[in-house]
Amino acid sequence: MPEARVIPLRSDGGRPRPRTRPAPRRASRPGVGSLQERTDAARGIEPRGEVVDAVEGGGEIAALPTAEGPTDLEARVAEVGEFLQRRLTGRYTVDDFGFDRDLTENVVMPLLRPLYEHWFRVETIGTENVPLSGGALLVANHSGTLPLDALMTTVAAHDDLPVPRYLRMLAADLVFGLPGVGAAARKAGHTLACNADAEALLSAGELVGVWPEGFKGIGKDFADRYKLQRFGRGGFVSAALRSGVPIIPCSIVGAEETYPKIADIGPLARLLGVPYFPVTPTWPLLGPLGLVPLPSKWYIEFGEPIHTDAYEPGAADDPMLVFNLTDQVRETIQQTLYRLLAGRRNAFLG
Amino acid sequence: MSEAPSVVLVTGVSRFLGGHLAARLAADPSIERVLGVDTTPPSREMRRRMGRAEFVRVDIRNPLIGKVISTAKVDTVVHASLSGNPAQSGGRSMMMEMNVIGTMQLLAACQRSDTVRRLVVKSTSAVYGASRRDPATFTETTEPKAIPPGGYAKDAVEIEGYVRSFSRRRPDIPVTTLRFVNLIGPRIDTSFVRYFSLPVVPVVLGYDARVQLLHEEDAVAVLERAAAEDLPGVFNVGAAGVLMLSQAIRRAGRISLPVPQPAVPLIGRFTRRARLVDFSPEQLRLLNFGRVVDTTKLQNEFGFTPRWTTVQAFDDFVAGRNLRPVIDPATFGRAQDVALAVARALPSGT
Structure with a gap:
């Protein structure tokens, strides 16, 4: 595998290479x-x-x-x-999941792009590992109190791949119950994290993104940064096995520093019906100003795909295989995180 | 081996679906007799359309229905009278009576009969409910996450329960249960049709439902096919494609009025009092989350592909009803011309 040789070059202390800009975006x-x-x-x-x-x-x-x-x-x-x-006049089309390509292309992406390019200065590594077409399951680490990491990954998949792809994320049901947020998530192409939807999207040849740590990952304390939590129950692995699509481990560095969560007000969270109510150095101390994320420098690395089509048809029902694959994905991401962190000198300057 | 029907009994012939089905069956010379049953006689226009079909004014809640079936030697029963429109059925509790008790009586009569050899039941996709925890599309086997709390949907859930126990008791009679999505078209009258005909359409603030529709003529064609052949099982019936609620309102040239969630029941009561639209609480939930069903089974096993897509059906409804856009779409074009003229007039080289 000639591509696989490329990654270790940067692993021995070297810093990730700067992001090469794709051809003019507007085209x-x-x-x-x-x-x-x-x-x-x-x-x-x-x-x-x-x-x-x-x-x-x-x-x-x-x-x-x-x-x-x-x-x-x-x-x-x-x-x-x-x-x-x-x-x-309503002359646009949406798919069965409510994905509105016209809106995503012309409103959602332009809104996220300044944050991606200028605020977080995201650098992507290993974009060649994401297939240009066909179904694939992108599995990433979750962090940062608010799911900015997920949003930035959608921009990365759209802007930094040779062919723009729409990352269809699997989100918690909480998202779809929130007014405004739920509707926006549907229009941007995201859906509920459940096996039926994951398999439907994967077999339709979509690039699906999943953050298996869920609330445990995104809502962890700043002290636990870059320590991967439990990877759900491996549902994402069985979905990939059933659809026979590759799993792409994706490691995101930088999101942990956007909103460093130093405490959690439990009673307030229960009152609002959310999993946690974060306290960061600026929130809720500075009010709305506390919602501005810290301008950390981000790296998103797409790892080598783990192919699942070699397993036999009933593999998804073998719990031991599913656990092993889940661990393999988790370990890959954890090791990549450590490597990227070792190469990073400063959380904000990179 | 499925035999062609010779004596068909259709319930609910005073309403669109039953009436048009009876008319279609009466036009088929291979069918000996078509009996239409309802509590109110069909309109003159409908009776003319039904041709040689006979109308029997009988309440299906009355055991008399058994006598009708046995004396006419009915072999195919199409139960198309399930109604979700209280305005047409004489109020909410009356609608429930007709739906549930009527079905029980009809099933009892069918169970006794030794001539009936095929049963077709019109149900609704409302049996899946609508909640934030539901997958994007419902297949026939999807368990509803939120059991519909009442009204029409609960009636349908109960009716399907009775139909299941009927097929346990009479396994020799193939039963086809058709779960229709919301019907639309230039002639049919449903709550949904009335809703889109309002000049200012109330929607839930912060939510945008995915809407799947079925053209009225496709609905009649599905029932006709089910009456003609043995196609036992439960089938979702809906057109291909999805419209967002906001998109549909814009396509119809209506103006949407976002209502905050707590005020939605209030608006619902107002439109009911004003005899504009009668939405039951569970139909109001549909405006939050929408509902899309998977029609793979309909196409592969039932062998029917709707002629109209959701968008085409909706456009046919808008054109057929002569819905005048509240804002003329040409205004947008003029506005753009003005903006272009301004852009041209601006000093160049700035």
Whole structure:
């Protein structure tokens, strides 16, 4: 396996290599009207080099000295106008899970992207380990009091893979009971963590994300950071075995420092019906300001896939095999976390 | 070996589904007699449509129904009278009486009969309930997480229980139970149809349900196929695809009015008093979470693929009802033109 040789190069004390930017992001966006294409065509004959930056820059240096062709601002207005028209007349499609690609592409991702690129400066490692198509189960460590790690992983899967993929996450039922949050989660393509939904998505060839530590992982104290909790009951392994898809261990470093949870107000949590009520150095002391995550430097490493299609059909019903595979995934993630942490000098500077 | 029916009894012929089914069966020359049963006579228009089908005014809660079955030597019974629309059935408690007690009597008569050799029961996907802990799609074997607390859905759960015990007692009679999703179309009258016809449509704040629909004509076609052949079992009946509630409201050109969860029962009471829409509490829960059923079994085992998708059925309903959009979609186009003109007028080179 030639790819497998690449990872140990960084493991001996070296720092992860900087993220290589994929080709211009905007090119992959669907729903861009003909106006945009014409603008690009007009820009293509423009000899100046800064024109590519104009696309990324969001239209500040947009106005090009072309006399007739629509300017970048006009193209943007047309794009937004078409999007709003599409939304207001309901001319878009959702799948059976409620996944709204149009909204995810044009609203959810642009909202998360600044956080991903500028606040957490996420670096992805091992993107070649994620298959470009077909079902795969991404298993990651959970941390940070609020599930920012999950949201950042969806951006990583969309922006940093050679082909953008939508990570369909399996979330706790609590999420779907919350007004606003539940509806948004459905529209972004996420669904309830249960075997039926996991298998339906995996066999439909989707990239599914699961955080098997659940509330125990995300709500652990800052003192326990980067110590993996129990990996559920291995339900994710049996789902992968039944669908015959590879399991991709994913290690996220940096999320633990976003909201360092130093205490838990149990009675308040019970009153609100949530698993924990966190106390961080800034929350609830500084009020809404405490909701701003600390700008830690993040690394997301996709590990080598663990293939499950070699096992025989009844393997999912063999608890010992399921436990062993669960442990294997857990150990892989834990070791990768230690390695990444050893290479990191500072939680905020990387 | 399934025999073609010769004498068919259809319940609930005064309403859309039963009436149109009786009309379709009466148009089939291979069927000797079609008996339509209901407490109120069908409309003149419906009677004309039903052609040679005979109408028997009998209450299915009355043992007289047994006599009708035995004297006419009925061999196929299609129980299509299950109703979720209290306004049409003379109030809520009357609806429950007709649904549950009527089914019990009808089943008792069928059990006694030695001519009946096929039973088709119209049920509803409401038996799955709707909660945040449900998987994205329900298969026929999915256990409901929240047993419907009352009303129509509870009636349907009880009816299905009686139907199951009937098939235990008469294993020689194949029973087809059809769990329909919400029906829609230009002619049918249901709570859902009335709901979407309101100019301002109340929705639950912070929730957006996934809505799966079935075109009225597909519903009649499914019942017709079930009456003609032995297809025992329970089948989900719904069209392909999903609409979000907000999307459906926008497609119909209505305006949605988000109502906070605690005020929802109040609004429900108001629309009932005002005789606009009568939603039972469990139908209101549908507005929170929605419900999508898996129709693989319908397509593979039952051998039926609905002609209309959910979106097409909804559009047909909007077109057929002549629903005028509250806001003309052309306004959006004009707004975009104005925005483009402004963008063009702005000094370039900024």
